[in-house]
Amino acid sequence: MIYFYQGKYDLSRKYFFNAINVYEEIELFEPAANLYSLYGYSLRERY
Amino acid sequence: MLKGIKMAEKLNSSTYLLGMYDNYGLVKETKKEYDSAFYYFNKSLSMKKKIRDKVVYYLRAYHPTQPIAEGILTPEKSKRKNSGSDYAILNKGDTIYGKRYRSVFNRYNIIRFRTDTGKIKLPLKDVKEIYSKNKTSWVYLSPCDNRWEEYTVYLKGNVSYLWNGGPHNTYCSDMLVINNEIYPIDKHHFSDKVWGILSKCPEFEEKYKAYYNEHKDKKLFWRTRKDVKKWMEMIRFYNANCG
Numbered sequence: 001m002i003y004f005y006q007g008k009y010d011l012s013r014k015y016f017f018n019a020i021n022v023y024e025e026i027e028l029f030e031p032a033a034n035l036y037s038l039y040g041y042s043l044r045e046r047y
Numbered sequence: 048m049l050k051g052i053k054m055a056e057k058l059n060s061s062t063y064l065l066g067m068y069d070n071y072g073l074v075k076e077t078k079k080e081y082d083s084a085f086y087y088f089n090k091s092l093s094m095k096k097k098i099r100d101k102v103v104y105y106l107r108a109y110h111p112t113q114p115i116a117e118g119i120l121t122p123e124k125s126k127r128k129n130s131g132s133d134y135a136i137l138n139k140g141d142t143i144y145g146k147r148y149r150s151v152f153n154r155y156n157i158i159r160f161r162t163d164t165g166k167i168k169l170p171l172k173d174v175k176e177i178y179s180k181n182k183t184s185w186v187y188l189s190p191c192d193n194r195w196e197e198y199t200v201y202l203k204g205n206v207s208y209l210w211n212g213g214p215h216n217t218y219c220s221d222m223l224v225i226n227n228e229i230y231p232i233d234k235h236h237f238s239d240k241v242w243g244i245l246s247k248c249p250e251f252e253e254k255y256k257a258y259y260n261e262h263k264d265k266k267l268f269w270r271t272r273k274d275v276k277k278w279m280e281m282i283r284f285y286n287a288n289c290g
Contacts, residue, residue, distance in 0.1 A: 030063055033054035037067040040048025044074045 004042055048074065065094050135160065135169060136176040143167065147179040156195060171195040185209060187229055191219035198222060202279055204286030206245070221270065248289030255281055
């Protein structure tokens with residue numbers, strides 16, 4: 001999120017998906033779903 | 048977003064879905080797809096109603112290092128049986144509704160409320176205003192013994208008159224609040240400082256100059272009901288005609 005607000009969208013995307021992978025690995029699917037949704041929502045802010 | 052929503056729907060995770068539907072509605076609204084936006088907003092709202100999503104939060108959030116209260120608070124006035132008409136307004140601006148109660152182990156620096164989500168203890172220093180038993184009280188740091196005290200508001204206006212319920216012969220039991228500053232009524236009637244502020248109003252000065260001159264050198268060791276009545280009359284006059 002910090003990278004997103006700094007305008008570093010590539011880094012932001014990288015860490016978003018890193019976090020999602022970690023959540024999926026430890027089988028915490030609810031926060032993972034939330035992150036997917038947040039990522040989509042952040043695209044709306046961007047464009 | 049849809050991937051996230053699908054996952055949450057599969058997991059039946061209502062807590063996350065609420066926000067997701069709401070956000071997705073906003074995305075649709077931005078795209079001017081109002082029908083879809085309405086669909087998702089409505090979906091989110093009906094879910095909120097279904098799980099009775101109250102805005103429940105911990106006060107801990109405002110003081111990350113030092114929790115100032117224990118328990119969960121409801122900022123909305125509840126209709127359940129435990130909730131009373133009492134409330135406390137915190138310095139942060141939040142209001143807690145409930146029924147104020149006093150414990151056997153009462154401590155002067157803590158006030159207690161029974162809300163429908165449980166009991167809560169609030170340090171007096173974090174509270175700005177308390178309403179209980181049809182009386183409003185304000186909390187101030189007592190200039191005498193440097194501790195937080197509750198003062199009942201007897202007159203409210205440009206000049207407010209407060210009393211902490213203690214014996215009238217003690218310094219700091221009565222106070223005036225003028226422009227958010229406190230002025231204890233000490234062993235004199237109104238102090239020169241207070242008189243200086245109040246007498247800026249010509250009508251007030253004219254009406255009470257004689258009274259001030261008569262009493263300014265007299266020391267008070269016990270405030271009588273007559274004194275208090277006179278002060279309240281003066282403050283009422285000031286609030287009605289000045290400021």
